[in-house]
Amino acid sequence: KAGVTQTPRYLIKTRGQQVTLSCSPISGHRSVSWYQQTPGQGLQFLFEYFSETQRNKGNFPGRFSGRQFSNSRSEMNVSTLELGDSALYLCASSLDSGIQETQYFGPGTRLLVL
Amino acid sequence: AQTVTQSQPEMSVQEAETVTLSCTYDTSESDYYLFWYKQPPSRQMILVIRQEAYKQQNATENRFSVNFQKAAKSFSLKISDSQLGDAAMYFCALRGGGYQKVTFGTGTKLQVIP
Numbered sequence: 001k002a003g004v005t006q007t008p009r010y011l012i013k014t015r016g017q018q019v020t021l022s023c024s025p026i027s028g029h030r031s032v033s034w035y036q037q038t039p040g041q042g043l044q045f046l047f048e049y050f051s052e053t054q055r056n057k058g059n060f061p062g063r064f065s066g067r068q069f070s071n072s073r074s075e076m077n078v079s080t081l082e083l084g085d086s087a088l089y090l091c092a093s094s095l096d097s098g099i100q101e102t103q104y105f106g107p108g109t110r111l112l113v114l
Numbered sequence: 115a116q117t118v119t120q121s122q123p124e125m126s127v128q129e130a131e132t133v134t135l136s137c138t139y140d141t142s143e144s145d146y147y148l149f150w151y152k153q154p155p156s157r158q159m160i161l162v163i164r165q166e167a168y169k170q171q172n173a174t175e176n177r178f179s180v181n182f183q184k185a186a187k188s189f190s191l192k193i194s195d196s197q198l199g200d201a202a203m204y205f206c207a208l209r210g211g212g213y214q215k216v217t218f219g220t221g222t223k224l225q226v227i228p
Contacts, residue, residue, distance in 0.1 A: 033216065043205065043218040056215040090159065099147050099209045100166065103216065105159035 001027055004093050004106035012112045018079040021109045025072050025093030031055075032074040033103060034066060037088040046089075049074055050097040078111075086113045116141040118208050120219035127196045128227050134181075135191045135222045137206030146210040148182070148189045153221075154202040162204070165189065193224075201226045 005024045013019050025032050033056075034046040045058040049068035066076040072093070078085055088110050092103035117140045127133035139148065150162040165173045165182050172180050177197075181190045193200055206219040 035218075042220040045215045045217070048215060058215065088157065092159075099145065099214070100164075101209075102149070102161045102164065103151075104161075105151075107156075107158050 004091060004104050006089075006091050006106040006109050008109060009107065010110050010112075012114065013081050014114050015081055015083060017081050018077065019081060019111060020075055020077045021089055021091075021111075023074045023076075023091030023093075023106060025074070025091075026104055029093035029095050029104070030072055031094045031097040031101065032068055032072065033092045033094075034074070034076050035090040035092065036060075037090055037108070038086075043090070046076065048097065055097055081113045083113050086111060116143070116146075116208055116210050116214060116217045118206050118217050118219040120206055120222050122222045123220070124223045124225070126225040126227055127193070127200075129196055129198060131196055132192060132194045133196055133224065135193075135204050135206075135224065137189045137191070137219055139187050139189060139206070139208045141187075141208060141210045143210030143214070146208060148180075149207040149209070149216075150178070150180070150189075150191045151205045151207060151218075152200075152202045153205065154199075159205070163191065196226050198226050198228065200224060 031050045033048040036044045048056040052068045068074045088108045090108045091106045094101035146167045149164045153159045163175045177194045203221045209216045
C-alpha cells in the first residue's frame with residue numbers, strides 16, 4: 001500500500017496570503033489528523049477528521065481550518081498567513097479514530113512565510 | 115486534559131550500548147494507549163512501540179522495549195544494542211478514551227556515537 005502523501009512538500013508564501021495543504025491517507029484509512037511542528041512548540045495538534053466530520057480540534061485560531069472529502073483525502077487551509085505560521089505541517093492517517101489506532105505520518109509540508 | 119512530559123531534550127549513547135528515554139504523562143482516563151514514535155532526520159515519523167494501559171506486561175518490539183509504570187504514570191523506552199540508524203527524535207504520545215486527541219511530548223533527540 002502507498003503511504004500517506006502530502007502535497008506540496010515545500011511552500012513559500014508571504015504574510016497575508018492564504019495556503020491550502022493536501023493530504024492523501026493510506027487506502028482504507030478513514031481518520032486524518034493534522035499537526036504543526038516547530039522547533040519551539042514541538043508537535044501541536046490542529047484537528048482530526050473522521051468520515052468527513054471534524055472529531056477534535058486543537059487550540060489554534062480560526063484562520064486554521066480543514067475538511068475531509070468522501071474519499072478520506074483531507075485539506076487544511078490557513079488564511080491571512082503570519083510569520084509564526086512557518087512550520088512543518090504533518091498529516092497522519094489511521095484506520096479508525098479509536099485510542100488504539102497507530103497513526104501513520106506523511107513526510108510533511110514545510111511552509112515558510114516571508 | 116492530558117499531558118505528556120519528556121524531560122530529556124537530548125541523549126547520547128555509544129553504538130551497541132543500551133539507552134533509556136523517559137516519559138511521564140497525566141490523564142484522567144482509565145483506558146488509554148501510549149506510543150513511542152521515531153522521527154529520523156528525513157522527517158517521516160514512524161511508530162516504534164505502543165502499550166495499552168490495561169495490559170500489565172511491558173510491550174517489546176525487537177530491540178525496543180518499554181517500562182510501563184501505571185501508578186507512577188511513567189512510560190520509558192529502552193533501546194538495546196543501539197545502532198547508528200536509531201539516531202532520531204523520539205516522541206512519547208498518549209491517547210485517552212472518549213475520542214481525545216493524541217498528545218505528544220516535546221521529544222528527545224538521540225545521538226548514537228560510533
